[in-house]
Amino acid sequence: MADNRTMAQMLQAPIEGYEDAIVVPPINANNFELKQPLINLVQSNKFTGRQDPHNHLRFFNKVTSTFRHPEVPNTSIKLLLFPFSLDGEARDWLDKEPPRSILTWDDLVSKFINQYFPPSKTTYYRNEIITFYQKPNEAFNEAWERFKGLLRQCVTMLFRTPPLDTFYNPVIQTIKMPYDSCRVEIS
Template sequence: MADNRTMAQMLQAPIEGYEDAIVVPPINANNFELKQPLINLVQSNKFTGRQDPHNHLRFFNKVTSTFRHPEVPNTSIKLLLFPFSLDGEARDWLDKEPPRSILTWDDLVLKFINQFFPPSKTTYLRNEITTFYQKPNETFNEAWERFKGLLRQCPHHGFSELHQLDTFYNSLNTNDQDALDSAAGGNFLDKMPREGLAIIESKSKVRYSRSRPNDSRASTNAPSSTSSPSNNSFEIQQMAALLEDKMNIRMSRLEKAISEKNATTPATVKAVEEVCVTCGSEDQISTLILNKE
């Protein structure tokens, strides 16, 4: 069939091919509309392609679950709202998807996750979980929160609950392993997985674990690693000079008191204890006992 259009008409931009990638099933419900407050709530946490896509889906599912219509499937509402939750790189990705290529909510989730959480990232996080270990200065609670964070970042890791608990238990230092064994009344791994998880959660509520390697008691008794011998010597000299000054002042006062006392009533000094040179406290100087003859 001959094309009777003029060249000018042929050079015009086409009016077809502008359909969206997402196909929303027909909605025949009466009085159905997306309320602006719901759209605003979805847009309050836009995904740009730089955040965790799993966290975005969790937030989106939570928001859309608050809106229900008896005649409209929740998946249709999600398909309508999801484009409003994207921005920047993520919005560009959706716009570049072929028209009418996303037919269901599951299709959208699959393409979204594969785009912003590639298999290489899954492999990396699985390795981080498998080789997890408690850091030298990390408390039990900090280690447990970090371990759960890795699991949450990769919800499709595929590790069973038993594998997770076994990995975490064997990653701990000796003190924290002993604490879990003690809480379990024996060997921690002899417990059922659910019981073991409850024990870990209970112990993690103690914010400061006793197993932190740098014990505060040791740090107060030991000299700082940043202090050089010369600095320590100078500080000791200063302390000694200060104590000597305090002793001289105190002894002068005592001698004056003795002289004044002898001028009126002869007395003898029974005992005078030495000053504590480690703390320099004036309270540790014994009271001068004067006895009348």
């Protein structure tokens, strides 16, 4: 098929391909608008790609849960607001995603976490948790806080063993003994 465009038409800048990666479902609500104070609150903790992505999502979910509209799903609000929460490298990442490639909030979270918390990081933290031990001269409460920090870093990990067992089993024997001696047999 022949291209019947003139040379001037062929040299014009394209007008397609400028859609956002995020597709927000149509909102058929009357009087719905995102208020500037909500946008400002989301922008008060921008993610640049260097922070903990899990903390960013927790903060973002907390902020967006404060805003409700009876006719608009919360996930649509999140999809609308999320680009405002990014800056720098993270904003560039979202801009480079293919147009109309993010259709749901779950799609967005999955792509975001895979970008900024790749499987290799998950594997690293999983191994740290599974092989956790109390360091010599480390107080019980310090070990517990360190263990909880590892769990927070790896929130997507599923455990075959309950995390408390993972923490408790390798704790130094001298720490365990007082707790073990408190067990009472019930007959």
